[in-house]
Each structure stands twice: as structure tokens, then as C-alpha cells.
Amino acid sequence: MLGFRIYLLQRISAMIMAPLVLLHLGVMIVVIQGGLDSAEILSRTRGSLFWGGTYGLFVLAVSVHAAIGIRVVMFEWMSFQGIKLNLVSWLVFAVLLMMGARAVYAVVA
Amino acid sequence: MMIKPHRGQPLWIAFLLHRISGLGLAIFLPFHFYLLGLALEQSETMDGLLRWSDYPLVKFAEFGLVFLLAVHMFGGLRLLALEFLPWNDRQKTLAAAAVALSFLLALGFLMRAV
Amino acid sequence: MQEPTDSLEISVWRGDATGGGHIIYQVPRQPSQTILDVVTWIQREQDPQLAYRFSCRVGMCGSCAMMVNGIPRWTCRTHVQKVVQDNQLTIEPLRNLPVIKDLVCDMSEFFTKWKAAGGQFMPRKTRQDPVEPLLPDSPKRAAANAAIECINCAICYAACDVVTWNPGYLGPAALNRAWSLLNDERDSGQQARLEAIASDAGCHNCHSHANCTTYCPNELNPSASIAGLKRLAARAVFTGNL
Ligand code: HEM
Ligand code: SF4
Ligand code: SF4
Numbered sequence: 298m299l300g301f302r303i304y305l306l307q308r309i310s311a312m313i314m315a316p317l318v319l320l321h322l323g324v325m326i327v328v329i330q331g332g333l334d335s336a337e338i339l340s341r342t343r344g345s346l347f348w349g350g351t352y353g354l355f356v357l358a359v360s361v362h363a364a365i366g367i368r369v370v371m372f373e374w375m376s377f378q379g380i381k382l383n384l385v386s387w388l389v390f391a392v393l394l395m396m397g398a399r400a401v402y403a404v405v406a
Numbered sequence: 407m408m409i410k411p412h413r414g415q416p417l418w419i420a421f422l423l424h425r426i427s428g429l430g431l432a433i434f435l436p437f438h439f440y441l442l443g444l445a446l447e448q449s450e451t452m453d454g455l456l457r458w459s460d461y462p463l464v465k466f467a468e469f470g471l472v473f474l475l476a477v478h479m480f481g482g483l484r485l486l487a488l489e490f491l492p493w494n495d496r497q498k499t500l501a502a503a504a505v506a507l508s509f510l511l512a513l514g515f516l517m518r519a520v
Numbered sequence: 521m522q523e524p525t526d527s528l529e530i531s532v533w534r535g536d537a538t539g540g541g542h543i544i545y546q547v548p549r550q551p552s553q554t555i556l557d558v559v560t561w562i563q564r565e566q567d568p569q570l571a572y573r574f575s576c577r578v579g580m581c582g583s584c585a586m587m588v589n590g591i592p593r594w595t596c597r598t599h600v601q602k603v604v605q606d607n608q609l610t611i612e613p614l615r616n617l618p619v620i621k622d623l624v625c626d627m628s629e630f631f632t633k634w635k636a637a638g639g640q641f642m643p644r645k646t647r648q649d650p651v652e653p654l655l656p657d658s659p660k661r662a663a664a665n666a667a668i669e670c671i672n673c674a675i676c677y678a679a680c681d682v683v684t685w686n687p688g689y690l691g692p693a694a695l696n697r698a699w700s701l702l703n704d705e706r707d708s709g710q711q712a713r714l715e716a717i718a719s720d721a722g723c724h725n726c727h728s729h730a731n732c733t734t735y736c737p738n739e740l741n742p743s744a745s746i747a748g749l750k751r752l753a754a755r756a757v758f759t760g761n762l
């Protein structure tokens with residue numbers, strides 16, 4: 298089920314993501330013209346502390362946010378409860394965090 | 407989960423849209439991360455996958471994706487304002503504005519991409 | 521306006537906790553006829569076994585709520601003319617509550633949650649103290665007043681999908697009541713109430729889809745009240761009071 302603190306965590310992570318997503322969408326609209334390739338992406342991000350920090354923060358926030366979001370949907374629509382519900386929530390969190398961290402490392406380092 | 411009569415009103419639809427877009431994003435995100443992770447050792451594979459975006463159908467799917475992200479974000483901002491700022495009576499207008507804004511943004515993305 | 525000679529085709533849910541189904545009745549159309557009039561006519565003229573609830577007939581008591589064409593309504597103040605489609609109507613017991621018989625459902629859990637959310641007024645003073653002055657224009661009193669005219673009809677409760685999906689959820693009526701009392705300066709039970717509305721069954725389960733507000737016959741806004749509770753509880757967490 299959903300404790301009040303979990304609810305607050307989801308809202309705080311949403312507040313963190315909103316400006317980051319806006320920035321990301323803005324940049325994508327600018328750079329999308331003419332298509333994307335890996336060299337172009339990497340020239341922007343490699344070694345950049347700013348993009349590393351921005352994307353890193355996003356990955357952390359989205360892992361928390363989506364894990365709680367899916368937790369609520371699992372509970373309300375699929376009757377997941379107790380250990381099963383906790384397990385799924387942590388799994389979503391861990392998978393997003395790991396894949397996200399790898400992606401950030403790949404484009405920044 | 408059927409659409410029953412009591413579920414027809416605009417703010418209920420806004421709730422459903424927010425939930426579906428959130429789920430859609432959560433499903434898409436791992437693929438997105440996987441693609442970027444390829445930059446680590448296989449940038450040819452990554453470019454191969456990125457070249458998919460030359461296809462019109464894929465461009466259209468990207469439009470859908472940007473729309474999902476935008477509509478979840480603007481809709482989410484409406485909810486955050488509803489929950490943490492003084493009450494505003496124009497929730498239906500705000501929800502409609504969130505959808506319209508997202509559509510415009512996604513359309514702008516599509517226009518730049520083609 | 522329809523001719524009084526027209527006949528209505530009314531599909532009424534009949535049954536009990538073990539199950540049931542719809543039965544069709546032909547009911548004569550009357551001018552200014554309400555849904556409650558229709559149900560009463562069926563019971564008096566066609567089937568005395570039909571169970572339903574009502575009391576005041578003027579929108580005060582909150583006992584006559586039913587699902588009409590899939591939407592929860594106070595039947596004594598709902599005119600047939602407003603909701604009829606092709607001379608047909610479907611009348612069913614309220615959603616989200618166990619049925620006792622036909623159109624009567626068991627309201628126990630609704631009132632249990634009302635109490636669990638801290639719905640009882642806890643006075644700070646006794647009858648020996650002088651009456652406390654209340655400023656009707658103060659923001660807190662205005663907020664309390666805006667939420668106070670609830671008739672306990674459970675229409676919002678029947679309209680709320682979070683109640684359907686999460687049966688533990690306190691629901692819009694109980695939380696709206698708690699919001700009204702949390703804004704009442706004369707009350708002494710605020711900390712316990714705050715803990716109740718921020719418990720696992722509490723306000724943060726609400727997804728703000730405003731079915732409650734859409735269908736509340738008294739035009740209350742439980743959705744806004746619950747948003748107020750979320751702010752109160754969030755502030756309490758950050759100030760170490762929860
Ligand atoms: C960009 C900024 C974002 C904001 C402002 C935001 C806001 C919100 C809010 C306020 C909720 C709660 C809705 C409710 O309980 O009624 C929510 C739910 C959710 N969000 Fe986000 N979100 C954002 C990004 C994302 C992203 C990127 C994802 C995908 C990974 C996501 C996935 C979800 C999911 C799955 C839910 C649960 C849906 C539900 O309970 O109906 N969100 N979001
Ligand atoms: S706004 Fe909240 S309480 Fe009202 S119907 Fe929706 S979920 Fe239920
Ligand atoms: S809030 Fe409105 S709909 Fe809900 S019980 Fe009270 S009067 Fe009925």
C-alpha cells in the first residue's frame with residue numbers, strides 16, 4: 298500500500314524531473330534536425346559535468362518516481378499486495394537505476 | 407477496467423491519460439537507456455539503431471513518445487499545483503491546456519525531425 | 521414535455537448479497553416525476569417486495585441515493601425528465617457498498633470510515649464555558665463552511681474509483697468531513713485526525729479525478745478538500761508533526 302512518505306517521495310521526484318524533462322525536450326527539438334548519430338550525441342555529453350549531473354539526477358528521480366507509480370498501479374489494478382508488491386517496486390527501482398546509470402556513464406565518461 | 411458512465415467526465419479522462427502515459431514511459435525508458443548504453447562499446451550498433459529514425463513510421467512513433475512525455479509532465483504539473491498550491495476551480499481548462507500544449511510540442515518535434 | 525400517458529421502461533436491479541439481476545417494469549409517465557416517484561410506484565402498484573430507502577423526499581436526509589443509468593444520484597431530487605433516454609431508465613443500488621436487498625445497501629463501512637477519519641467533533645470546551653465567538657469571514661471558517669453541508673448520501677463514495685480499487689481507502693465523504701473539522705478552531709482532536717488522514721488509508725490515495733465533486737448533489741468539492749488535506753499533512757511531515 299501507499300504510505301504518506303512514499304507519496305511525498307513520488308511528488309518530490311516529480312518536482313525534480315519537471316525542469317529536467319523540459320530542458321531535455323528543448324535540447325532534443327533543437328538538435329533533432331538532420332537526424333541524430335552517436336558522434337553528435339557524444340560530442341555534446343562526453344566529459345561534461347553539467348550533462349552528467351543533469352542526467353544522473355534524472356535517472357535517480359525517475360527510478361524512484363516510476364517505481365512508486367507502478368507500485369500504485371499494481372496495487373489498484375492487479376491486486377498486488379504485501380511482499381509481492383514490495384518486491385516489484387524495488388525491482389522496478391533497481392532495473393531503472395542500473396540501466397539509467399549505465400546509460401549516463403556511457404554518454405558522459 | 408471498463409469505461410462506465412460515471413467515468414466519462416473530463417477530469418477522469420485526464421487521470422486515465424496520466425496513468426497510461428506514465429506506464430507507457432516506464433515501459434519505454436529501459437529501451438531508451440539500453441540504446442544510450444550501447445555508446446559504451448558498440449557505437450556502430452547504436453548508430454544502426456539511431457538510423458531507424460529515418461523511417462517515417464519511426465518518426466511518427468517518436469512523435470507519440472514526445473507527446474506521452476509532454477502530456478505526463480504538463481498533466482503532472484497540473485496535479486502538483488492542485489495538491490500543493492491554493493485551490494483553482496478551472497481544473498478542466500487546465501487539463502485541456504496541458505493536452506493542447508503537449509500536442510503542439512510534439513508537433514514541433516515532428517516538424518523539426520522531418 | 522412528454523404526455524402523461526407515455527410509459528417508461530424501468531430496469532431495476534433485484535437481488536441480495538448472493539446475487540441478482542435486472543427486472544423490467546412498465547411505469548406510467550407523470551409530469552414532474554422523480555426517480556424516487558418511479559421506484560415508489562413500482563413498489564406500491566407492481567411489487568410490494570421491492571426494497572429501497574428514503575426518508576425526507578426533499579434532499580435533506582441523504583438516504584435515497586441509487587445508481588441511475590450508471591451514475592449515482594439522489595433520487596428524490598432527480599427528475600425523470602433530466603436523465604431518461606428513449607423512455608428507458610436503469611436503477612441499481614449504489615456502487616462500492618455491499619447490497620442488503622434490491623436497492624438497499626449496507627452503509628456500515630461508509631460510516632465506520634467517517635469515524636476512522638476523525639469525523640466526530642471533539643469540543644475543547646464544556647457546556648459550562650461561554651460560547652466561543654466564530655468569525656465567519658476568517659479563512660479557516662470559510663474553508664470549514666464550504667465543506668460542511670454534507671448529507672452523508674454516499675454518492676461521492678459510490679462515484680470514487682479509488683474506493684473500488686482500494687477498498688481500505690477512507691473515501692471522499694469522510695475526508696471532506698475531516699477537512700471541515702481540521703479547519704474548525706473549536707476542535708481539540710486535530711493531531712489524531714491528522715494522523716488518521718495521513719494513514720495508509722488516507723488522503724494521498726486520491727488521484728484527484730473529481731468524480732466525487734462531479735456528482736455530489738450538494739455541490740460540495742471533496743476533491744478540493746482532499747487537496748487541502750494533502751497540503752496540511754505534507755506541511756506536518758516537514759515540520760516534524762507527523
Ligand atoms: C516530467 C515530470 C513528471 C511529472 C511532473 C510527473 C508527475 C506525476 C504525478 C503528480 C503523478 C501522480 C499521479 C496520481 O497519483 O494521480 C505521477 C504518476 C506516475 N508517473 Fe509521473 N511525472 C513525471 C515524469 C514521469 C516519467 C518520466 C515516468 C516514466 C518512467 C513517470 C511515470 C509515472 C507513473 C507510472 C505514474 C503512476 C500513474 C498513476 O498512479 O496513475 N512519470 N507522475
Ligand atoms: S477526486 Fe479523489 S476522492 Fe474524489 S472521486 Fe477522485 S479519487 Fe475519489
Ligand atoms: S460529500 Fe456530497 S456526495 Fe458525498 S456524502 Fe456528502 S453530500 Fe453526499
Ligand code: FES
Nearest residue numbers: 577581582584596
Ligand atoms: S429522501 Fe432524503 S435526500 Fe432523498
